Amino acid sequence: MSEKLVRVGTTYIPVTNVALSSDWYTEKLGAIKNYQDEDKAILNLANQSIFLVKSKVGETLNFVDNNGQDRFALTFEVDGLDNLISLHNEFIENLVQVGQVENRGHAGRNFVFEDPDGNKFDVWSELSPSYKEKFNMQ
Structure with a gap:
């Protein structure tokens, strides 16, 4: 059987504060920020697109x-x-x-x-x- 799914392209991560988390991921992990608004940030990290998505506390x-x-x-x-x-x-x-x-x-x-x-x-x-x-x- 040939491989149907080639790679994981995007991971969605719940965060409570998009700006704070976006800064943390860029400063601590070396992610590159491509986009940010109040509800999400889109980062490049480890050859993958990471979406930080504003979520409820505890998610x-x-x-x-x-x-x-x-x-x-x-x-x-x-x-x-x-x-x-x-x-x-x-x-x-x-x-x-x-x-x-x-x-x-x-x-x-x-x-x-x-x-x-x-x-x-x-x-x-x-x-x-x-x-x-x-x-x-x-």
Whole structure:
């Protein structure tokens, strides 16, 4: 079967204050702002379009898994453990709320961070093989 869905083009993230969140994503994560109004901001981040959408307080991307653990919906990738550790340290220096670097029993290491609204995101130290191949990063 051929692949029908080629890539994730846009992720929508609920935020309570579009201007504050847009500034946070550009300053802390290096996103590029393309558009902003009172209800949304459109950013480029990690080869994807990110829409920050004004939402009610308490709305997040997070969900609770079967074991009652609050989980993230999105994992970013970096190229290797050294880059993961460097980014983790940079986030700490920039006062981003981060968890510990974890060994989850699979290749690479991960850590979780949060935006100002409590949206959780994961970072993994392994670039997917298809991404590396596509961009000649072998």
